[in-house]
Amino acid sequence: MYAATTTTSRPPLREGLLVGSTLGLVLIILRLLSLPGYAGTLVSALALALALAAYFVSGLQAAQQTGSIQTGAFAGLVTAFVSSLLSLGAMLIVTVMRQEQLHNTLSSLNLALQQAGINFHITESLLLGGMLLGLLVVLLLSLLVGLAMGALGGSLGKQRRQADIY
Numbered sequence: 001m002y003a004a005t006t007t008t009s010r011p012p013l014r015e016g017l018l019v020g021s022t023l024g025l026v027l028i029i030l031r032l033l034s035l036p037g038y039a040g041t042l043v044s045a046l047a048l049a050l051a052l053a054a055y056f057v058s059g060l061q062a063a064q065q066t067g068s069i070q071t072g073a074f075a076g077l078v079t080a081f082v083s084s085l086l087s088l089g090a091m092l093i094v095t096v097m098r099q100e101q102l103h104n105t106l107s108s109l110n111l112a113l114q115q116a117g118i119n120f121h122i123t124e125s126l127l128l129g130g131m132l133l134g135l136l137v138v139l140l141l142s143l144l145v146g147l148a149m150g151a152l153g154g155s156l157g158k159q160r161r162q163a164d165i166y
Contacts, residue, residue: 011062012071016078019058023079024086026050031091051142052149055079059150063157072157076150077143084142088135095131102127 030047034040058079059072095102103124110121 011065012075012078015058015062015075017082019054019061019075020079020082021086023051023054023083027083027087028090031087031094051080051083052145054083055146055149056153059153060157060160061153062150063154064161065157067158067161069151069154069158072154073147073151076146076148076153078146079150080142080146081139084139088139092131092135095128099124 027047027050030043033043055076059076062075063069063072065071106122106124106127113120113122
């Protein structure tokens with residue numbers, strides 16, 4: 001009896017970690033592809049669609065095990081947190097690895113600003129600070145969307161569980 005309760009006692013955490021880590025790895029691969037122009041837009045749209053589907057499925061599976069919409073919402077939240085942390089962490093690592101390219105780009109940008117008569121100097125720390133702020137905003141938005149999609153999936157999962165019971 002104890003083994004049966006431990007396998008279903010934390011479905012949102014289990015589903016969130018499993019689906020979130022899988023999604024995070026897929027997002028890392030898609031970020032590494034980072035294609036220019038129209039193809040890049042398609043890859044970004046694919047990444048968004050995969051994320052929405054993963055949040056929904058995670059919530060659906062967790063709620064199907066417990067019959068609770070809150071469980072589904074929490075599973076979506078965990079999925080969003082794990083996948084965002086992996087994906088955004090990888091993006092930050094790649095940015096730091098490309099620091100020389102970043103420095104050259106900033107030098108060109110600062111020269112163009114100076115030639116245009118704009119008295120503003122962009123430093124690497126200013127750029128990285130802005131990037132970190134942007135990453136925080138993306139993380140918060142991902143958490144909100146994950147919560148909402150997990151709740152939607154949880155609603156369907158609850159209905160499926162009730163249909164299985166009766």
